[in-house]
Each structure stands twice: as C-alpha cells, then as structure tokens.
Amino acid sequence: MKILERYQGWLHALGWALFAGLPFLTLPPFLWNQQDLLSIGMAQLLVGGTIATCFYYNLRRLTPEFLATQHLNRFVLTLLGMLLVVVLVRIACFYGFPPGVHYSPRGRRRQFTPWPGTLSASLSFGFAMILSSLIALIRHHARLRDQQQQMALGKVSAELAMLKLQVSPHFLFNTLNNIRWLARQKSQKTEDAVVKLSQLLRYMLYQAQRDHVPLTQEIEHLHHYIDLQQMRLNDRQTVDFAVEGPVERLQIEPLLFIPFVENAFKYGLHGQEAGHIQIRLAVHGDELHFSVQNPDFATSGASSEDSGIGIANVAQRLLLHYPGRHNLHYGTENGVFRVNLILEQLSSVQYAMTT
Template identity: 35%
Template sequence: MIKKSFQRTILLNIGAFVLVLILELLSGWMIIDRYDSPFSFFLWALKYAINIMAAIWINHFILIPYFFDKKRYFIYVLLVIGSIFFIAYIEAFANNSWPGVTKTFLFHFYTTGTGMAAFFLRRNMIIQRENVEKEKLQREMELIYLKEQVNPHFLFNSLNSIYSLSRQQSPETPDLVMQLSELMRYQLESSKKEVVLLKEELEFIENYLLLEEKRLSKRCTIEFLIEGDLFGLKISPMLLIPFVENAIKHGAQSTNEQSKIDISVTIKNTALHFNVVNSKPTMIPASNRNGLGLENVRRRLGLLYPNAHTLDIVDKANDYHVNLTINLTV
C-alpha cells in the first residue's frame, strides 16, 4: 500500500512538472525569436518550470508536513515567503535587479498558492474517500455482527419448540427435527448473502410458523396471509423473523390461554407492508418485551434501510401490533 502510494505521488509530480513545462513553452512561444535556437528557448522554459516546481515541492514535502500540519502557522508563513523570495532572487536578480526579483516573487507566490490549493483539494478528497471507506467497513462489520446474533437467537427459540414437543412425547417430533434442519440450512445459506428473494424469506417464515403451530397445538390460531406480486423483490435475510418470534414468545408461549397471531404481508408497487398482531395473555409475566431480537432488528433496519423504512410498534391492552413498511427498491 505504501509502495503504491509512493509511486502514485512520484507519477503525479512528474505529470505536474511536465504540465508546467508545457505551459511555459506555450506562454513563451510568441517570443521564441529572441533566443538563439529552439534548444536555448527550451532551456529557458525548463529553468522556469524547475524553479516553479522547486517552490511547490519545498512547500508540499517539507513546509506543510513539518510546520503547517504541526500547527506552527507563523513559522510556516515565514518559511513559505522566504523560500519563494530565495528562489525569485536566484532566478531574477542577476539579470533584472530588484524590480525583476519583485515581479518574479509575485509570480512564484501565485504559482505556489495555486499548487497549495491543488494539494489541499487532493488531500481533502483522499481524506473524504478514506472516511467513506472506513464508514463502509464499520457498517459492514456491524451488520455481520448483528446478523451473527440472529443465528443463536433463532436456534435457541427453535430448539425450545422441539424440546417442548419431545417432553410431550409427540410422534411428530422426528419430522419436526427434520423441518428444523431445513430451516437452519436456509438460515446458514442466507447468512452468507446480502439479500435474498422476498419469496424465499416468506417461505422460511411460513415453515417456521408451521413448526410453532404444531408445538402450540390447539391453543393458538396462526394466520399468515400474503397479498401482492413478490416477483423480483429482494430483502436482507432474517430481517422479519424476530417480529414473528416475539409474537410467539410474548403471546401464545407465555400463557395457556387461547391466543391468536395474525401476520399479513402486502406488496404495493415495491413497498413491503409487514404487519404482526398477537393477543396478550390476561396475566402478563414479568419480561422485557424489547429484548435482543427487536433491538437487533431496529439497528439492522437503521443500517440497511436508513431512509426507506418505517416501524411502528403499538402495545395495546389486549394485543400487540407491529407495522413495518420497507421500500425494497432502495
């Protein structure tokens, strides 16, 4: 990385020197007849180009890093003016005396200032690009961390369901273990992707609900409705399942009373409307509804769809509502 940066700096400065030389040749082309030969005219332009670039290089590679960047501004200004004056004096005093030195000083002051503007503009662009890359890397790392948190959370809830059926000595337990393995296979495969088809994600939720419905037997009614065209739409994997898990955990699973869970998915144009309503038990156990799953999904929504989602959670007396809208085109 350092070697490439060094090579880029060398090439950039060689390019700047060539450009200044070309500009000097073009600016002096009208007076080429004053010189004995084209070669002497070229040497004149080369001398001016070297002097211009010498002032710029001294400023860029010595004065800025050792004085300006260390906030020694007064010394920096003195040294910049002194270095420009020194180069102007060497260049012009022998031929034109002090008026020539003044004119040459002002010319180099202008060119050095132009070089400084280009230098700070380029450095600012590099810093901005590095900050964007750091933000992107941080965002990716945070999303990976949040996605990895979903895996044990979902597995824990699913194993609880299988354990409950095994204690009841249900003959469906072996089939449900196989069903769980399919769910876990999808989860592991989808976790490697940034997005999955919305159709596949909803099929995953439907299979999870079938597993839970068998475990909860007849004391919970689960409805899952999908309306609209899913074709081509994609979504971040495992983004919706925490809402479903919480509806089961804090609804049917927390009571022996008859309960109900209604989940509806509506697609309008490219907007996903995901609604979950679950009944609440009469006696609410002491628990924190806003657990790891919901906090996780809130954070993921903020990172993945910062300006393209709305999440409204309403805790009513008899039921709990989750209304999520995501624009899947963003």
C-alpha cells in the same frame, strides 16, 4: 471532481505551457530576433522548470507533511529556501554573475538590473506555491472525507453484523426449547422438527451473511419457522400466514421479520388458552407491507425485556439499512399486540444481479 482528476495530466500540461509562454508576450521589441529569442527561451525554460519542481515538491511532500506535523517553522524556511533557489537561477540565466553591462545583437550598450526580473520570478513562485498548497489542501480534505466515509461504513457493517448475531442465538434458543418440548412428549414430530431446524440453520449460516436476499427466501424461512412452531400447538391455537403480490421481484435484508414472528409465538399463545396469530406480507410495486397481530399474554406487554431485545434490534437494523425508507409501529391495544412495518423503494432481484 472526478472529471478534473481524469484530465488532470492535460490540465497540468496546459497550465505549464501558458506559464512558459506568457513572458514572451511582454518582451521588448529589440529582443524580437532569432538569437535572443532562443537564448531567452532556454533561460525561461530553465527558470520555469525550477518553479515547476518546487510546485510539485510542495504539492506532494511539503504541504502534506505540514498538514500532518503542523511544523510551521520548517514549512516557511523550506519555502524561503526554494524561493532563493528560483531567484538565483533567474539571475544566472538572464544576467550572469555578476549582473552588469550587456550588448544587444545590434551593438547597443544596455545596463540591465536583476531586480525587475527577480520580482517577476518571485511573484510567479508565490503564485505557484499558493496554487499547489490549495490543491494539496483539497486533496487532504477529500482524503479525510473518504476515510470518514469508510470508517462510517465499517461501523455500520460491524453494527449490522452484531445485530444479526444477536438475533440468531435468540432464535436458536427458542427453537431448541420447542424441540425439547416435543422430545419430552415423545412426539413423532420430533424428527420433522430436527429437519426443519437444519433448514433454518442452513439459511442462517449461509444466506443471512449476505447484505440482501430474495424476498422469496425470507418468506420460505418464515414458513419453516411457523411450521416448526405449529408442531406444539393445540386445536385452539391457530396461525394464519398470508402472502400477496409479486414477492419474487424484490430482495430484502435477511432475518428482518423473524423477531416479530418469534415475539408473536412467545407472547401470543399461552397454555390451553385460545389464541390466533395473524401474519400478513404484501408487495405493492417497490413497497412492502408486513404486519403481525396476536393476543398479548405477556405480564408486562410486548415491551418486556425479553421481547424488547428482538424488536429493538430490528428497529436499529431498519435505521442502518433503510434510513428514511421505513415506517415501523408496534404496541398493545385492547389486549392485542400489533406490528406494522412498511418498507419503501426496495431494490429488485434483477437489479442486484446486474450490479
């Protein structure tokens, strides 16, 4: 389709050249002389120009207006009016008004009737109108398809933006609660917590607005969040965050892992109870494995309303941003909540820069 659009000017020129030259192949032998060929050529050029004018009028205005308004009567009447114009031009060019007796250059008396030529012009006009209407229909459907694709892309972009906004306030609310807890304890870590929070907010305000970010930035964001949360942990509560593989090569959708980590801190640590959170991120080629494991101290498990919002948002974002290229499993078993996420066919940072 794109190739046809690129060379449509040449295709139109070739088509009209064939249309104008074809009648000369059917001329009777007595007309093959210079004077008759010149007059016939001028007449054919005028008739062909009239049909070409009708062709482009139907292509660019008549059929598109009919598709938009569905006014069949107006469409048919306009076509009949254009056909009448073509027939009258054909008669005037080849036979004059009124059609009658004509003499060939050799002096032979011949009686011409306009009806065979009129039928030929009518058939040519009909073929041109059918072809132009088909082209207009193809363009109309292509335009509708493009509009539907743009609407779908716009809807996906809006949904992704909404989901990101749902993640950010939830994350900010939990972080401010942690800083408030440190302030009440008059902890010297409060200032460090504020600095960490500023780094987190800077990431959320600037980097998270992009479609993709380098995976290293997302990992750094997780480190900042974990460091901030660890300020309020006791000796019996530990966090283990390990990263493996060439993470610097890949890029990823921002704020994709933080809801799982938030969930682990919210429901995997409780009061003075012992608890251990284990977070793993590994890269193998263009495939990423992310997992979180923590005790489940939630009264109704990880499917409770509060924790379910963040995880549901991630699941929806995965469907929108990585369709057919992700595998997500999570749930509680034997008092341990586990998340396992696999992302496939991730693009590289170098590829994103070159495109």
